Amino acid sequence: MSKPVDTVIFDLGNVLIGWDPRRLYKQLIEDEAQREWFLREVCNSEWNEQQDAGRPWSEATALLREKFPEHAEWIDAYHLRWEETLVGAMEDSVALLAALRDRGVRLLALTNWSQETFPIARRLFPFLQWFEGIVVSGEERLIKPDPRIYQRLLERYAVEPSTALYIDDSARNVAAAEALGMQGWWFRGADGLRERLVELALLDASAREASHG
Numbered sequence: 001m002s003k004p005v006d007t008v009i010f011d012l013g014n015v016l017i018g019w020d021p022r023r024l025y026k027q028l029i030e031d032e033a034q035r036e037w038f039l040r041e042v043c044n045s046e047w048n049e050q051q052d053a054g055r056p057w058s059e060a061t062a063l064l065r066e067k068f069p070e071h072a073e074w075i076d077a078y079h080l081r082w083e084e085t086l087v088g089a090m091e092d093s094v095a096l097l098a099a100l101r102d103r104g105v106r107l108l109a110l111t112n113w114s115q116e117t118f119p120i121a122r123r124l125f126p127f128l129q130w131f132e133g134i135v136v137s138g139e140e141r142l143i144k145p146d147p148r149i150y151q152r153l154l155e156r157y158a159v160e161p162s163t164a165l166y167i168d169d170s171a172r173n174v175a176a177a178e179a180l181g182m183q184g185w186w187f188r189g190a191d192g193l194r195e196r197l198v199e200l201a202l203l204d205a206s207a208r209e210a211s212h213g
Contacts, residue, residue, distance in 0.1 A: 003163045005183060005200045008100055009153065010131075011144075011168035012111040015187050016094055017125060018087025021048075021078065028074055042068050043078045051114040054141035082117050086124065092190035094127050099203055101130050109134040110153050110166075112143045133157050144168070145176035154180070165200065167193065 013019045021039055029035035042064060051060055057079040065072045078085075100107060109131045113121070115138030122128050135153045142149040154161060161181035168174050174184035185196050197203040 003160070005163055005165045005202060007106040007108060007159055007164040008197075008202065009108045009110055009159075009164055009166045009177075009182070010097070011166075011170070011173065011187070012109055012113065012121070012128075012134075014090075014169045015167060016090055016097060016127070017121060018090050019085055020087055021085045023087055024077065024081055024084040025074070027084070028077060038071065038074060042071060043075060048078075049112070049143060051116070052112040052137045053143045054115065054138050057114065057116050079117075083120050083124075086121070089125055089127070090190070093187075093193065096190060096194055096197060096203070097127060097130060100197070103203065105202055107131045108153060108157055108159070110144065110150065111135070112137045114138045144170070144173040147176055147180060150177055150180050150182075165196075165202070 010016060021043065022035070025035050025039060029038060047060065047064065051057055061075050061079055064075045068075065097107070107130055109128075111118075111134065113136050115136055118136050118138065128134065133153075133156065135149065135156070137143040137149060140149055140152060142152070144150070150166075153159065154164075162183075164182045165185060166174065166177035166182045167185045167187050168177070169187045171186050174186045178184040183200075185193060187193055194203070198205055
């Protein structure tokens with residue numbers, strides 16, 4: 001018999017907090033093809049991931065300004081107007097988080113996020129205070145799916161992997177958690193997550209209706 005799950009570990013971006021740099025760049029680059037080129041070839045996900053791993057934004061933007069001086073203003077905007085890349089709270093998911101909190105389930109978070117921009121999220125989203133602890137990649141200088149950042153959370157908060165459920169919108173990050181003995185859930189929407197939480201007896205079946213309300 002497997003042990004019951006008593007701890008839920010959430011990823012944050014695009015699970016509880018919507019994030020999309022296109023929200024900002026639609027304001028800056030009118031032409032869609034040029035906008036997509038910029039986000040693919042200049043301020044791309046690989047470049048942004050290095051800030052999640054702890055690289056300072058000043059260094060990151062300077063690197064690209066040197067390479068693409070004609071786009072310096074757009075490059076600087078990624079950091080200076082970063083708040084505008086936030087789509088907002090994902091209310092259906094936050095409702096599930098609230099329901100878990102009300103049930104007394106232990107809540108932790110593990111996020112790939114720049115240590116320089118995460119304080120903005122803390123200010124904008126009060127529900128982040130519901131977590132017992134949040135491990136931020138930029139502060140640790142480690143990013144998912146590196147197993148060391150998962151281990152850091154497990155050790156810091158004395159979590160037994162077999163009693164933890166890890167939720168992430170990245171399949172590879174979920175696989176990394178499962179490799180360490182956690183149960184995993186690849187997040188593709190609140191409805192599926194709600195069903196899984198009910199299956200694990202973390203929420204009552206009534207949560208199906210309540211979280212829609």
